[in-house]
Amino acid sequence: MPNKSNFHIAVLPGDGIGIDVTEEAVRVLRAVEQRLGSFTLKMTNHESGAICYQRTGNDLPRETLNACRQADAVLLGAMGHPDIRKPDGTELTPQVTLRVVFDLYAGVRPCKLYPGVRSPLANIKPGDIDLVILREQTEGLFASQMGGIVLGDQVATDTLVMTRKGSERISEFAFQLAQSRRQKVTCVDKANIFKSYAFFRRVFDEVAAKHPTIAKQHTYIDAQALFLVQKPQQFDVLVTENMFGDILSDLAAGLIGGMGMAPSGDIGDHHAVFQPAHGTAPDIAGKGIANPIAAILSAGMMLDWLGRRHQNADLVAGGRLIECAVTEVLEEGKSMPVDQGGAATTQTVGLAITARIEKLPF
Numbered sequence: 001m002p003n004k005s006n007f008h009i010a011v012l013p014g015d016g017i018g019i020d021v022t023e024e025a026v027r028v029l030r031a032v033e034q035r036l037g038s039f040t041l042k043m044t045n046h047e048s049g050a051i052c053y054q055r056t057g058n059d060l061p062r063e064t065l066n067a068c069r070q071a072d073a074v075l076l077g078a079m080g081h082p083d084i085r086k087p088d089g090t091e092l093t094p095q096v097t098l099r100v101v102f103d104l105y106a107g108v109r110p111c112k113l114y115p116g117v118r119s120p121l122a123n124i125k126p127g128d129i130d131l132v133i134l135r136e137q138t139e140g141l142f143a144s145q146m147g148g149i150v151l152g153d154q155v156a157t158d159t160l161v162m163t164r165k166g167s168e169r170i171s172e173f174a175f176q177l178a179q180s181r182r183q184k185v186t187c188v189d190k191a192n193i194f195k196s197y198a199f200f201r202r203v204f205d206e207v208a209a210k211h212p213t214i215a216k217q218h219t220y221i222d223a224q225a226l227f228l229v230q231k232p233q234q235f236d237v238l239v240t241e242n243m244f245g246d247i248l249s250d251l252a253a254g255l256i257g258g259m260g261m262a263p264s265g266d267i268g269d270h271h272a273v274f275q276p277a278h279g280t281a282p283d284i285a286g287k288g289i290a291n292p293i294a295a296i297l298s299a300g301m302m303l304d305w306l307g308r309r310h311q312n313a314d315l316v317a318g319g320r321l322i323e324c325a326v327t328e329v330l331e332e333g334k335s336m337p338v339d340q341g342g343a344a345t346t347q348t349v350g351l352a353i354t355a356r357i358e359k360l361p362f
């Protein structure tokens with residue numbers, strides 16, 4: 001990709017707390033843009049989600065989809081509402097549609113325990129947990145989404161699909177990611193029971209052979225759930241099938257302070273969407289108390305991804321600046337979000353992080 005410094009970000013706040021946390025992520029991005037002064041972020045807001053569906057009959061209007069296609073990256077809040085559903089009763093999931101349309105095969109879910117945040121695990125200190133769950137997002141058990149079969153009200157089946165292409169590219173992504181981290185990849189599967197997972201493991205091993213300097217290991221999903229609770233310090237990048245990744249990433253988020261602390265990136269070869277791992281949290285929507293840190297860290301991941309893709313070191317530095325500012329605010333503890341035992345509103349947390357960005361050296 002050629003070097004460039006003007007970027008278009010399509011912003012999709014969505015529903016519920018997605019709207020509140022996105023406002024703070026945008027505030028922080030503006031602060032980084034001003035602080036570094038060497039790139040511009042043209043951020044345009046676009047409608048999507050459950051309220052949009054209620055109003056227009058479409059949860060991802062064509063205009064929004066086109067904006068996402070043309071943008072350099074997409075920043076998303078959260079989408080959906082328990083009371084607004086399609087005629088068949090299923091939930092609206094435009095964020096999943098984006099994964100399919102743009103082939104966003106890598107679900108990158110960093111889980112890091114920051115200072116000032118308490119883990120439910122005993123004897124775990126900040127810095128002890130710093131891992132990434134890498135979830136394959138285009139196949140696995142989700143390949144069957146809406147395509148399962150119910151026979152005569154007696155038998156139901158969903159089919160798990162693994163392809164060579166899908167297994168290869170997610171494994172390659174895992175090794176590339178580990179290269180810039182602690183150089184260790186764990187393949188999580190159930191290869192002792194299922195042919196599909198044995199195939200995934202075989203392809204993973206073939207890819208691993210091309211990366212001899214990076215340590216690899218295998219675990220079974222059941223044992224991995226145990227290890228994440230018993231010894232999370234030992235893991236760096238964990239690569240796994242769609243459904244296992246879905247479950248493991250929520251477990252890992254639970255270890256680092258909950259959904260309000262868990263950022264994510266849905267990344268493909270040509271497009272990427274960055275969003276907090278949490279949903280719209282209707283129970284706290286509109287109260288101004290949602291933790292915006294997951295959304296803000298997702299915005300930091302977006303800068304890092306854009307910077308690496310376009311060889312722009314300042315964007316990568318911008319991503320680091322966001323992480324440093326979040327770390328300092330949490331360490332200081334004066335503007336602690338409500339879900340972390342503090343009393344700071346969504347906006348107060350965003351403003352505290354913005355103020356740090358204005359002061360931090362880079």
Ligand code: ATP
Pocket residue numbers: 017021079080259260261277278279280281282283284289290291292294339
């Ligand atoms: P979905 O079905 O899309 O995952 P959900 O509302 O059922 O949405 P989440 O939004 O992921 O589930 O979160 C579950 C609960 O965790 C929320 O009801 C809320 O209490 C809490 N929570 C999630 N995100 C945050 C946040 N950013 N700040 C504070 N609490 C949060």
